[in-house]
Amino acid sequence: MRIDTDAIVVGAGGAALWAALELAHEGVQTAVLTKLYPTRSHTGAAQGGVCAALGNLEEDHWEWHMFDTVKGGDYLSDQDAAEVLAREAIERVIELEHMGLPFNRTPEGKIDQRRFGGHTRDFGEAPVKRACYAADRTGHMILQTLYQQCIKAGVRFYDEYHVVDLLFEGGDANEGGRAAGVVAYRIADGEIHTFRAKAVLLATGGYGRAWRITSNAYSLAGDGMALAYRRGVPLEDMEFYQFHPTGVYGIGILLSEAARGEGGTLLNRDGERFMARYAPRLMELAPRDMVSRAMYLEIRDGRGIDGKDYLFLDVSHLGRKVIEEKLPDITDFARIYLGVEPLREPVPVQPTAHYAMGGVPTDLSARVLRDETGALVPGLYAAGEAACVSVHGANRLGTNSLVDLLVFGRRAGKAMAEDVRGGTLPEIAADADEPVRAEIEALRTRAVGERPDTIRAEMTRLMDEKVGVFRDATLLSTAVERIGELRERYARVVVADRGTTFNTDLLETRELGYLLDCAQATAASALARKESRGAHSREDYPERNDAAWLAHTFAFRRDDAQPDLRYKPVSITRFEPKPRTY
Amino acid sequence: MQVDLRILRYDPERDAAPHWESYSVDAAPRDRVLNLLQSVKDLQDGSLTFRRSCAHGICGSDAMLINGRNRLACRIRVEQLGRKVSVAPLGGLPVVKDLVVEMEGFFEKYRSVMPFFVNDTPTPARERRQSAKDRERYDDTTKCILCAACTTSCPSFWAQPSYVGPAAIVQAHRFIFDSRDTAAEDRLEILADDDGVWKCRTTFNCVTACPREINVTGAILEVTRAIVARHG
Numbered sequence: 001m002r003i004d005t006d007a008i009v010v011g012a013g014g015a016a017l018w019a020a021l022e023l024a025h026e027g028v029q030t031a032v033l034t035k036l037y038p039t040r041s042h043t044g045a046a047q048g049g050v051c052a053a054l055g056n057l058e059e060d061h062w063e064w065h066m067f068d069t070v071k072g073g074d075y076l077s078d079q080d081a082a083e084v085l086a087r088e089a090i091e092r093v094i095e096l097e098h099m100g101l102p103f104n105r106t107p108e109g110k111i112d113q114r115r116f117g118g119h120t121r122d123f124g125e126a127p128v129k130r131a132c133y134a135a136d137r138t139g140h141m142i143l144q145t146l147y148q149q150c151i152k153a154g155v156r157f158y159d160e161y162h163v164v165d166l167l168f169e170g171g172d173a174n175e176g177g178r179a180a181g182v183v184a185y186r187i188a189d190g191e192i193h194t195f196r197a198k199a200v201l202l203a204t205g206g207y208g209r210a211w212r213i214t215s216n217a218y219s220l221a222g223d224g225m226a227l228a229y230r231r232g233v234p235l236e237d238m239e240f241y242q243f244h245p246t247g248v249y250g251i252g253i254l255l256s257e258a259a260r261g262e263g264g265t266l267l268n269r270d271g272e273r274f275m276a277r278y279a280p281r282l283m284e285l286a287p288r289d290m291v292s293r294a295m296y297l298e299i300r301d302g303r304g305i306d307g308k309d310y311l312f313l314d315v316s317h318l319g320r321k322v323i324e325e326k327l328p329d330i331t332d333f334a335r336i337y338l339g340v341e342p343l344r345e346p347v348p349v350q351p352t353a354h355y356a357m358g359g360v361p362t363d364l365s366a367r368v369l370r371d372e373t374g375a376l377v378p379g380l381y382a383a384g385e386a387a388c389v390s391v392h393g394a395n396r397l398g399t400n401s402l403v404d405l406l407v408f409g410r411r412a413g414k415a416m417a418e419d420v421r422g423g424t425l426p427e428i429a430a431d432a433d434e435p436v437r438a439e440i441e442a443l444r445t446r447a448v449g450e451r452p453d454t455i456r457a458e459m460t461r462l463m464d465e466k467v468g469v470f471r472d473a474t475l476l477s478t479a480v481e482r483i484g485e486l487r488e489r490y491a492r493v494v495v496a497d498r499g500t501t502f503n504t505d506l507l508e509t510r511e512l513g514y515l516l517d518c519a520q521a522t523a524a525s526a527l528a529r530k531e532s533r534g535a536h537s538r539e540d541y542p543e544r545n546d547a548a549w550l551a552h553t554f555a556f557r558r559d560d561a562q563p564d565l566r567y568k569p570v571s572i573t574r575f576e577p578k579p580r581t582y
Numbered sequence: 583m584q585v586d587l588r589i590l591r592y593d594p595e596r597d598a599a600p601h602w603e604s605y606s607v608d609a610a611p612r613d614r615v616l617n618l619l620q621s622v623k624d625l626q627d628g629s630l631t632f633r634r635s636c637a638h639g640i641c642g643s644d645a646m647l648i649n650g651r652n653r654l655a656c657r658i659r660v661e662q663l664g665r666k667v668s669v670a671p672l673g674g675l676p677v678v679k680d681l682v683v684e685m686e687g688f689f690e691k692y693r694s695v696m697p698f699f700v701n702d703t704p705t706p707a708r709e710r711r712q713s714a715k716d717r718e719r720y721d722d723t724t725k726c727i728l729c730a731a732c733t734t735s736c737p738s739f740w741a742q743p744s745y746v747g748p749a750a751i752v753q754a755h756r757f758i759f760d761s762r763d764t765a766a767e768d769r770l771e772i773l774a775d776d777d778g779v780w781k782c783r784t785t786f787n788c789v790t791a792c793p794r795e796i797n798v799t800g801a802i803l804e805v806t807r808a809i810v811a812r813h814g
């Protein structure tokens with residue numbers, strides 16, 4: 001089937017839904033395509049909060065928020081983008097409240113705020129209460145609230161449609177083409193539909209499933225990044241991948257930073273608060289990359305619990321009231337997944353793959369960049385974790401992703417609404433869906449070959465071991481090589497399910513292909529960057545090197561070779577790069 | 583440990599009717615049923631079909647009937663169930679394939695109760711104020727993840743599929759008791775319909791089923807009382 005509309009939104013997480021809402025308010029005919037029911041999107045998993053300098057409890061200013069974002073990002077954040085983020089966060093959070101979001105309240109009935117890692121007053125002096133929250137289900141409430149408002153606004157959803165290709169008019173993105181639509185696979189019956197539109201937004205989330213220990217949902221396979229990459233769009237700053245300090249030991253499920261914001265401590269086998277040695281001022285509330293590195297070093301030096309590869313997160317001293325009222329989900333996770341009672345005992349934790357700072361490069365209006373010179377791909381937009389604006393630079397601060405979704409999701413919607421006004425629908429060939437149809441048919445009917453799960457298991461183990469918290473040339477070049485081999489094996493993969501009804505075997509195997517593309521861009525970009533900055537820590541190059549590397553990586557896909565890497569300067573407006581101490 | 587896992591399977595392209603299949607699965611006590619299903623899919627039969635995403639009880643994808651009770655597969659540990667585990671799709675909804683049920687009707691009912699905030703008075707420059715106490719009034723029902731475990735465990739829904747069902751009432755409750763919202767009357771009107779709250783027989787299955795520990799029946803009763811008060 002072929003469907004014409006004005007705008008297409010791929011995804012239904014926070015970024016996608018705010019864009020869709022904006023488009024609806026502007027009266028633009030929009031199709032939202034999502035492989036999950038909207039309320040199943042991973043935005044719903046965000047626990048801790050969304051930062052905005054409301055100053056409801058103590059003095060705060062957007063300039064401080066901007067500074068923290070830039071410093072947290074180890075000066076790789078584009079400062080024009082960080083300024084937009086910090087300024088507009090305030091309006092967006094108030095707007096969410098007006099949409100009914102049930103924020104926790106201060107005694108005067110204002111939105112309550114609490115501390116979160118890396119957020120400070122007076123340009124780094126001391127922690128500040130900036131994170132607005134709804135118990136520890138802030139993301140859940142954002143996702144629900146935006147979806148509810150989309151229902152109210154009559155947004156057209158195509159639920160359980162898996163987008164499998166992007167269409168262009170006049171050649172792929174690198175050939176100067178203009179976005180023209182998408183091809184989608186309807187999960188229920190395997191039918192392929194072609195959607196045509198004047199503007200297409202990618203808001204498909206991250207790719208945390210490339211690692212084994214991860215906080216990310218099964219569905220986070222880098223779909224939008226990989227689909228764009230295959231059509232000639234570069235991927236920016238993929239070497240910057242965040243490992244969150246407190247994953248549930250052995251599984252990776254996240255225990256929110258809120259636990260540390262409320263006063264939870266990290267302990268090694270000697271019961272020592274080791275963060276005192278790494279970040280004496282902010283302690284456990286230092287940015288995530290620093291805490292994860294400290295944990296890794298403690299473990300490597302034999303100070304993990306029982307000498308093993310985990311440490312303790314202790315909240316028992318906070319008392320029942322704080323734990324039950326402010327951290328209910330966390331307590332629940334410890335009980336359910338570890339059988340541990342946090343009211344009485346410390347919780348075993350280890351760093352877990354969490355968030356992609358990198359992604360599809362965009363400008364401040366969420367328009368996708370074609371290359372490092374800033375040329376645009378007409379009609380193509382990206383927002384949320386799938387995009388790289390770049391506000392998070394080399395390391396994202398806690399709560400800044402939700403802010404990113406709100407601010408740049410809305411900006412995407414606004415820019416798209418303007419873009420589609422007046423313009424004509426692009427031309428696409430009648431058989432534009434043919435290449436991906438053939439790929440899917442080949443995969444569905446291939447008789448002999450390897451099952452996807454062995455490839456998936458090898459990839460995730462490889463990423464844990466070689467593209468993790470600490471890296472060096474040996475680890476990374478092995479990773480690059482082995483990912484190449486896995487990609488070759490993937491070309492001969494077979495599925496067991498040959499049907500057309502709800503074929504998850506087929507779709508999950510396609511997702512593995514997306515993950516391999518993202519993993520390759522990550523490892524290759526990391527191998528090339530010979531410095532340590534933010535989440536990218538090279539043991540062979542332990543210092544940040546602004547003279548050589550104050551630049552964004554752009555990785556361009558090549559069919560049978562390593563990606564071509566080029567670099568783009570960082571926007572620096574207010575804050576000159578300084579050493580990053582906390 | 584070795585778990586004897588039985589799954590009610592059905593592939594409309596191959597099977598005339600659903601049938602039980604048995605699998606022996608190697609599991610750790612802390613593994614969850616979702617890990618068992620994933621293990622069967624990876625190692626024994628790649629065509630096994632189920633929905634899942636977050637793997638930690640927040641997305642609501644994997645509600646299913648596990649050892650006779652509706653639960654999320656990602657939240658129930660094998661050690662809580664013992665060596666014999668049986669898994670079937672949610673009851674009362676058409677089965678698409680294996681453990682996947684047709685959810686469209688469920689979401690249709692959800693959308694029918696005006697599950698969105700309404701307040702058309704001019705928006706203030708800053709947040710609308712709400713006391714912590716007023717916020718607490720509807721806190722419980724904001725936790726709903728639309729997993730359908732409640733509605734599909736409800737005998738009234740099985741008997742009369744036109745019943746709007748507990749999940750939709752929970753979602754309406756969230757707004758009816760929000761001091762900032764102005765459309766409570768409209769929602770009460772919708773739920774005063776024949777297919778609304780009257781079909782609840784307070785069997786409390788929904789409370790037992792809810793993975794978010796929402797007092798579902800309590801919410802239905804509060805809505806019912808509000809409807810009665812309005813007419814009384």
Ligand SMILES: Cc1cc2nc3c(=O)[nH]c(=O)nc-3n(C[C@H](O)[C@H](O)[C@H](O)COP(=O)(O)OP(=O)(O)OC[C@H]3O[C@@H](n4cnc5c(N)ncnc54)[C@H](O)[C@@H]3O)c2cc1C
Nearest residue numbers: 011012013015035036043046048163205384385399401402
């Ligand atoms: C456990 C956890 C806790 C977190 N806590 C916080 C926090 O406290 N504060 C904070 O700021 N950030 C937090 N984050 C990060 C933040 O939640 C995410 O980065 C953010 O929600 C991503 O939102 P998104 O809109 O980009 O995408 P997502 O919410 O991930 O949504 C992706 C959407 O894309 C759709 N999709 C994907 N591929 C396809 C395809 N091929 N076809 C069709 N649709 C597709 C999916 O169906 C889904 O709707 C947390 C993350 C995790 C994992």
Ligand code: SF4
Nearest residue numbers: 726727729730732792
């Ligand atoms: S009320 Fe509970 S059981 Fe019912 S849909 Fe919501 S979360 Fe699921």
Ligand code: FES
Nearest residue numbers: 635637641642656
């Ligand atoms: S997989 Fe998300 S609730 Fe179980």
